[in-house]
Amino acid sequence: xxxxxxxxxxxxxxxxxxxxxKGPVRDRYFDLLRALALFRVVLYHLTGxxxxxxxxxxxxxxxxxxxNLMARSxxxxxxxxxxxxxxxxxxxxxxxxxxxxxGMVVQGWGPSDDGHPGWWWLHLTYWVLPLSDPxxxxxxxxxxGYLAENWAxxxxxxxxxxxxxxxxxxxxxxxxxALRALPVATVFAPIALSAAFEFGYITxxxxxxxxxxxxxxxxxxxxxxxxxxxxGLLKKLPRYVVPSVAPAIALLGLWYxxxxxxxxxxxxxxxxFAQALWSLGTVMILLHVSPSWSEWPKRLKRFDxxxxxxxxxxVTIYLWHNTCIVVAMTIWDRxxxxxxxxxxxxxxxxxxxxxxxxxxxxxxxxxxxxxxAEDLAAKRRPQLWPDGSQGRRTRPKSGSHRA
Numbered sequence: 477x478x479x480x481x482x483x484x485x486x487x488x489x490x491x492x493x494x495x496x497x498k499g500p501v502r503d504r505y506f507d508l509l510r511a512l513a514l515f516r517v518v519l520y521h522l523t524g525x526x527x528x529x530x531x532x533x534x535x536x537x538x539x540x541x542x543x544n545l546m547a548r549s550x551x552x553x554x555x556x557x558x559x560x561x562x563x564x565x566x567x568x569x570x571x572x573x574x575x576x577x578x579g580m581v582v583q584g585w586g587p588s589d590d591g592h593p594g595w596w597w598l599h600l601t602y603w604v605l606p607l608s609d610p611x612x613x614x615x616x617x618x619x620x621g622y623l624a625e626n627w628a629x630x631x632x633x634x635x636x637x638x639x640x641x642x643x644x645x646x647x648x649x650x651x652x653x654a655l656r657a658l659p660v661a662t663v664f665a666p667i668a669l670s671a672a673f674e675f676g677y678i679t680x681x682x683x684x685x686x687x688x689x690x691x692x693x694x695x696x697x698x699x700x701x702x703x704x705x706x707x708g709l710l711k712k713l714p715r716y717v718v719p720s721v722a723p724a725i726a727l728l729g730l731w732y733x734x735x736x737x738x739x740x741x742x743x744x745x746x747x748x749f750a751q752a753l754w755s756l757g758t759v760m761i762l763l764h765v766s767p768s769w770s771e772w773p774k775r776l777k778r779f780d781x782x783x784x785x786x787x788x789x790x791v792t793i794y795l796w797h798n799t800c801i802v803v804a805m806t807i808w809d810r811x812x813x814x815x816x817x818x819x820x821x822x823x824x825x826x827x828x829x830x831x832x833x834x835x836x837x838x839x840x841x842x843x844x845x846x847x848x849a850e851d852l853a854a855k856r857r858p859q860l861w862p863d864g865s866q867g868r869r870t871r872p873k874s875g876s877h878r879a
Contacts, residue, residue, distance in 0.1 A: 504769040504783075506541050508776070509762065511786040513537045518797045521633075522805075522835060523828050526743035529751070530730070533744070535637070536698040536755025537762065542641065543702030546648045554649040561645045566605070567853040568791045569638055571846050573603035573610070576631045576799075585613035585628075606639045608684045624806045630798045637794060640691040644699050651700055652707075659709050666696030667752055674749035694748045697756045705763045718764040726757025784864035785843070792847045793839055800838035804831050 513534035520528040549557045577600075587593030602610040612632035618625040644651075654662040670693035672678040673686075680686045704710055710718065733743075733750035744751040772780055786793065808831050811817045817825060824830065848858035859866065 501770045503766075504772050504776075505767050506544070507783055507787045509537050510541055510790060511783040514786050514790060514793055514797075517794065518801070518835065518839070519832065521798055522801050522832055524740060526738065526740045529744040530754065533751070533755040533758050536695055536751075536759050538637075539641075539644065539695040540698040540702035540705075540759045540763065543644065543648070543699035544706045545702075546645065546699075547652060547703035547706035550649060550652055558645055558649075562642065564850070564853045565638065565641060565645075565791065567849040568795055568846070569606065569635075570604070571849045572631070572795045575846075576612070576628065577603060580613040580616065580628050583613070583616045585616065602639075606635065606642055609639055609687065610635050618806070621810055622803060622806055624802050627799070627802055630802045633798045634794050636687070636691060639688065640695065643688065643692065644696070648699075648703070652703055655700060655703055655707065655709070659704060663697055663700050663704060666693045666700070667756065669693035669696075670749045670752045690748050694752045695755065697752060698759045701756065701759055701763065705766070710763060718760050722757045722760035722764070724757070725760070726754050729753025729755075729757065781863040781865060785862060788859075788862040788864075789843045789847045789850060791850055792843055796842040796846065797835070797839055800842060801831075801835045804835040804838055808834060 512532060516528055516532045516534045519525075520534070546557070546561065549560070587596040596611070599608075599611045602608050610632065612628045612635075614629060615626055616628050618627055624630075651662065669678075669689070673690060673693060680689070701710075729744075729750045729752070732753065733747050736742075736747060736750070738744075738747070738750075744754060808825070811825055844860050847860070847862070851858040851862070
């Protein structure tokens with residue numbers, strides 16, 4: 477008996493399945509933390525309110541998130557990961573250097589300023605590879621009505637973060653090995669180093685090495701804690717450990733700050749040991765809570781575009797926000813020259829909120845003008861305003877299939 481053949485559909489004609497996302501899924505909770513950290517940094521540098529670093533220790537959070545991402549990337553060969561991270565970090569710095577250093581030189585900054593032309597040229601290479609703090613001019617005149625005097629100091633203010641980030645990246649393969657071998661000792665080693673600096677057990681000559689080690693000891697525990705979270709080490713602890721230990725660490729930092737004249741102008745940023753403790757305790761709680769959202773909760777969906785934009789341009793925003801604040805404040809102060817304004821609206825001229833809005837408008841312009849460097853660094857197609865809306869417009873509708 478002949479068995480009838482059942483017609484088969486060639487493999488290439490099989491109904492296509494819905495495309496699955498490639499690569500790791502973004503953790504939207506981490507995106508939210510990074511966006512809050514950036515907003516808080518801008519607000520703090522505008523107002524100088526001492527309580528803001530207590531409400532949200534932005535730098536500790538940002539280093540913890542970067543450490544988490546670095547540990548995830550180190551599943552690949554370390555040399556490849558370090559090269560990739562450095563490549564993503566440096567082009568935005570180079571853009572800032574081209575604009576900023578050119579402006580400094582035009583206003584008279586040069587090798588003769590410090591009396592050592594050779595050292596000036598050598599230190600200038602830190603604008604290319606910031607293994608130490610890049611140099612900048614002090615005491616420069618401003619641009620009347622638009623840019624306050626000594627503007628280069630504000631432009632260079634965020635560069636310590638780039639230098640610290642670079643060193644964390646270079647040290648991460650060793651930190652990860654130490655973390656896997658001795659997790660508790662590795663997390664708290666930077667705190668011990670910070671205490672040694674604070675209480676005078678370690679003193680070093682000069683400025684560059686002590687500055688780098690101080691930053692490492694202040695935020696190193698947060699970076700390593702982010703790596704520990706990625707490694708799953710925090711999940712191995714009993715659930716009650718972090719809620720019990722973290723508040724005690726944070727409160728110890730707060731107690732130390734209050735015992736050392738904590739106030740406006742003398743806040744956590746000028747108290748590395750207190751900053752280290754408070755940041756570590758707070759970051760421990762934030763990572764312990766970590767809900768790991770692959771999609772936004774319903775209440776936060778409305779903020780998707782601004783949060784996506786802040787995350788896509790985090791380095792650009794951080795590098796340029798100080799300059800934007802200086803420009804915004806300088807232009808806003810010109811309104812005091814209008815009789816109507818100072819006679820009837822002095823309360824508005826003294827308020828920081830209009831200046832904050834103006835500063836963010838300028839930051840938005842920097843995103844448009846300079847943000848493309850982050851895309852080129854990441855080998856992406858440059859976008860002027862990467863808030864995710866373009867991806868949503870091109871995304872297939874539910875129920876459809878890609879060809």
